[in-house]
Amino acid sequence: MAPQVTVDSINPKVIECQYAVRGEIVILAQKLQQEIQAKPEAYPFQEILYCNIGNPQSLGQKSITFFREVLALCDHPAILAKSETQALFSADSIERARKILDQIPGRATGAYSHSQGIKGLRDTIAAAIEARDGFPADPNDIFMTDGASPAVHMMMQLLIRSEKDGILCPIPQYPLYSASIALHGGSLVPYYLDEATGWVLEVSELKKQLQEAKSNGITVRALVVINPGNPTGQVLAEENQKAIVEFCKEEGLVLLADEVYQENVYVPEKKFHSFKKVARSMGYGEKDIHLVSFQSVSKGYYGECGKRGGYMEVTGFGADVREHIYKLASVNLCSNITGQILASLVMSPPKVGDKSYESYIAERDGILSSLARRAKTLEDAFNKLEGITCNKAEGAMYLFPRINLPKKAIKAAEEVKTAPDLFYCRRLLNETGIVFVPGSGFGQVPGTWHFRCTILPREEKIPAIVTRLTDFHKRFMDEFRD
Amino acid sequence: MAPQVTVDSINPKVIECQYAVRGEIVILAQKLQQEIQAKPEAYPFQEILYCNIGNPQSLGQKSITFFREVLALCDHPAILAKSETQALFSADSIERARKILDQIPGRATGAYSHSQGIKGLRDTIAAAIEARDGFPADPNDIFMTDGASPAVHMMMQLLIRSEKDGILCPIPQYPLYSASIALHGGSLVPYYLDEATGWVLEVSELKKQLQEAKSNGITVRALVVINPGNPTGQVLAEENQKAIVEFCKEEGLVLLADEVYQENVYVPEKKFHSFKKVARSMGYGEKDIHLVSFQSVSKGYYGECGKRGGYMEVTGFGADVREHIYKLASVNLCSNITGQILASLVMSPPKVGDKSYESYIAERDGILSSLARRAKTLEDAFNKLEGITCNKAEGAMYLFPRINLPKKAIKAAEEVKTAPDLFYCRRLLNETGIVFVPGSGFGQVPGTWHFRCTILPREEKIPAIVTRLTDFHKRFMDEFRD
Incomplete structure (x- = not known):
């Protein structure tokens, strides 16, 4: 018999699932990149400018030295006792690595951990949450995961019984949720x-x-809130968060709080508040509201996407439901230990007085202030373009400008059976090498068109992006203006 | 409204899912361990002897030095150029780290990689598969994953549309599959x-x-074969594998080959053959059979469970189906880079002439020969016990002895509403501190009773395990013998 698995016989839920962040435009970009490598004069640009994905280190952002020192020492503890190590590593990274190794049963960084993650690391994270929020956090509520995505899947798997179960999601949203x-x-x-x-x-x-x-x-089971917003960059006001908590409490919904951009706030008038802090400050405790907060090592100033570290803090569920969440975690045994260690580090970085403190702060603030400048420059550039309006990125790593496409452009897109925003992004990529993701991948009010642009290209490249984009946009409008 | 999520309103598929390897017995063991720590004389034993899970480094197995050197250098490449590094790391680990970093775009070990894993690492793995099998392997067929478990989930997600879709699984099986x-x-x-x-x-x-x-x-869609077997330890003969391939081809089934124990073969008369090699040697190519092979860094002589590295090699699917597998991989962005690097290392360890070769071989063979001795000692011990028969562990990391429980013991178990094998394992744990997993977690012929025992406790502890087990078993039989 011929092999039986065809696209008509696989799980239709898999077919239905879309993931634009790594979709058509990105595949085209990779193709162009290969062509340019083979033949540098193939296109009127010499490099692809990736503004499609929140992947800072792929664009040259440096990792935080202290974090990497600790990871290296934990990977190869045999060198901890060697004198040369003192010359290569900061004193506090050595101390931290020793402390972390002491927290790991048998100092075995190559062993499966507790399914929720190493207890000592969860203690560190819980203490950091407590310090951040001013309310208690329980290490037994922490489930460490390979980045935040598996944690989101775990909660969806728990809550969704059939197509009759609904999850309230923002539009635009990060397409992991859809x-x-x-x-x-x-x-x-x-x-x-x-x-x-x-x-x-x-x-x-x-x-x-x-x-x-x-x-x-x-039956609506949960509300997803992404704060700071992806792809929209807004930071919620505390009063707004209180109203959201009240809504979830009144309706008995699980509040799924995507808080992976908690370190990425760029405007002085806004501050990140965790939903747990907001709920607790309203007097709502364990018995009042189901609340899950997601955090990741991939974002913030650290941007350690490849390490796949993260956690969710799960509160407000009964012990019996918790057991099933634990079981889901245990089916995959545990998240990777390097990611677990890194998650504890980003939640507990060097403190005043630590040897690495000054250099750590310089690295951190250098990255965050540069991100803020890049966000502003790109926002201003978008707002200067004909027919484009762009809200401020108060936080996160993205701008989501709206483009009022001329009717003629929409018609041209329809003629090639392409969504108008994809049509624009494809043209932009082919003519300039700039990679944006069409708004349709994130959802938008029907009849409006957007694209997502990260603020992550290196700061010295931003002027070139602005120039190329501006020139392209003018040509595009000249061609299609109604 | 009160919070609405109760155990009666979560996804019934989650409720149904069982995972014995981290189930009741393990939770009891952790409780006893805490009690012993608090009060060493609480039980007639001073330590818990974990024989429940294939987690070698948790029991003291050392990691392979070369692998950890490379990981540490890739985590903190800044030290590569320092003179002290020459004193701390082997020359070939430095060279390998440089080579791997050169394969990573921008040398960014903190960036998301290609959703299938870093291309250069997949090249290394494909070359290693080719060298192992004598048949070509394509890096584009490799999907790197956080251990083998997520790869298995991905294939199940792809293939299963409803409860009318079936997957042929061995009984006994590794409970990841169920x-x-x-x-x-x-x-x-x-x-x-x-x-x-x-x-x-x-x-x-x-x-x-x-x-x-x-x-x-x-509608049966796939056949799972675990070779070497978990929990059963058998190594398939090549002729047997050919018949299995023929069966899958005739029936159009996907052959899901769990080959994570490919390095763990302990008997000279058996050899590991990958199913891909067997299929290709029969003349069956891409168009003839759907074949997926799973590999992991968690097993073998390396036992790097906590690093969560692994891959699946996916062959025999059309390009359109492959696109959907790629999409599933991309929804989680990528597997962790440390695990990816380690997967390339276990498939391409030091070679003759490399600086680390001798020490690497000594470490590897020390572990494998000790595992073989432990397997034999435990097998012999089980076979000496009244009413217990135990097949040889030709490979993998487990024994799965059968116990003919006296009727009186079965009745006593029923009286406390407990499966008889769980009853035995619970008594064993409470009286000796030894942790086995009841056979019911893996499946067994109805009316037969087994347990799984790993061969992983340190070799010097094996005699104590044998003595304690033998004494316990005698007492148990004296109490319950019919």
Whole structure:
């Protein structure tokens, strides 16, 4: 018999799942890059400028020295006792590595850990959450994961029973959520962020969409909030967060708080507040609200995407439900130990008085202040372009400008059976080498068009991006202006 | 409203999923360990002897020096150029780290990689597979994953559409398979390994179970084969593998080959053959058979469980199906880079002439020969016990002895509403501190009872385990003998 697995006989949920961040435009970019390598004069640009994905170190951002010192020492503890090590590594990285190794049963960094992660590292993380929020955190509530994505999948797997179960998600959203909901066979219940007011999350919109979902027979189980926002870059105000908590409490929803950009806030008038802190400050405890907070080593100023470290803090579930979450964690045994160690480090970096403190602060602030400048430069550049408006990136790593495409451009896109935003991004890539992700991958109000642009290219490349984009956009508008 | 998520309202597939390797017995063991730490005289033993899980480094197995040197250097490449590094690291580990860093775009070990893993590392792995098998391997067929488990989940997710889709699994099996099939809502179609002949996999049994599943309206999509076997330790003969390949080809099934114990073969009369090599040697190529091979850094002589490295080699699927596998990989962005590097290292360790070769071989052979001795000692010990028979561990890391429990013991177990094998294992743990996993977690012929015992405790502890087990078993039989 011929092999039986064809695209018509695989799981339709897999077919349905979309993941634009690594979709068509990125595949085209990789193709162009190979062509340029083979034949540098193939295109009117010499390099691909990746603005498509939140992957800072791929664009030259340096890792934080202290973190990498500790990781190296934990990978090869045999050198800890050697005198040469003193010359190669900072004194506090050696001390920290020793402390971490002491927290690992048998100092075995090559062993499976507890399914939730090494207890000592979870103690460190819980203490850091407590220091951040001013409210207690329990190491037994921490589930360490390979980046935040597996944690999100785990919660979706737990909550979604059928397509009748809905998850309230922002539109625009990070497509991990739509992909995960599709894979687990649930329904994404959209709520729209208000672009006109800087992507504000209106609780009235949540209520409206919840009612509409209910009237369609959907049981809404959870609300996803991404704060700071991806792809929208807004930072929620504390009062707004309180209203969101109140809404979840009233409706008995699980609040899934994507807080992976908690270190990425660029404007002085906004501050990151964890949803747990907000809920606790309102007097709501374990029995009042289901609350899950996701954190990752991939974002912040550290940007250690490749290390796949992260955790979720799970509160407000009964012991019996918790057992099932534990079981889901244990089916994959544990997350990678390097990522676990790094997660403890980003939550507990060098402190005042530590040998590495000054250099650590210089590295951290250098990255964050540069990100803030890049965000502002790109925002300003977008807002100068005909037909483009762009909200400020208060936080996170992205801008999500809106483009009012001329009717002629929309028609040209339709003629080649392409979404208009994809049409624009494809042209941009082919003519300039700049990689944006079309807004359709994130969701947008029907009839509006956007794209996502990261603020991550190296600062010295930003002027070239602005120039190339501006020139392209003018040509594009000259060709298609109504 | 009160929080709405209770155990009655979570995904029933999650409830159904079982994972005995980290189940009740292990939780009890952890409790006893804490009690002993608090009060050393609490039990008639001073330590818990974990024989429940294939986690070698947790029991004191040392990591391979060369591998850890390379990992440390890749974590902190800044030290590569320092003179002190020459004194701390072997020359070939420095050279290898440089080579690996050159294979990583931008030398960015903190960046997300290609969703399938870093291309240069996949080149290394493909070359190693080619050298192992004598048949070509394509780096584009390699999907690097955080250990083998996520790869197994990915294939189950792809293949299972509903409970009408079945996966043929050995009984006894590694419970990852039953857990993954349950989570993805499919049907496990059991085939029984023949204990009487040393856990032989009979193709007649496969055919019988396939027919029975078909007559129950199940579409069987894939066959799982674990070779060397977990928990059963048998190594398949090449002729047997050929018959299995022929069966999969005839029936159009995906052959899911769990080959994570490929380095763990302890008997001179058996040799590991990959299913891909067997299929290709029969003249079957890409168009003839769907074949997926799983490999991991967690097993072998390296036992780097905590690093979560692994890959699957995916062959025989059309380009359109492959695109969906790629999409599933990309939803989680990539596997951790440390694990990716380690996967390339275990497939391409030091070679004759390399500076580290001699010490590497000494470490490797020291571990493998000790594992072989431990397997034999434990096997012999089990076979001396009244009512226990135990097949040889030809490979892998486990023994799966059968225990003919007296009727009185079975009755006593029933009285406390406990499976008889769990009853035995719980008593054993409470009286001796030895942790076995009851056979019911792996599946067994109804009415037979087994347990799984790893061969991983340190060699110097094996005599104590044998003595304690023997004494316990005698007491147990004296109490319950019919």
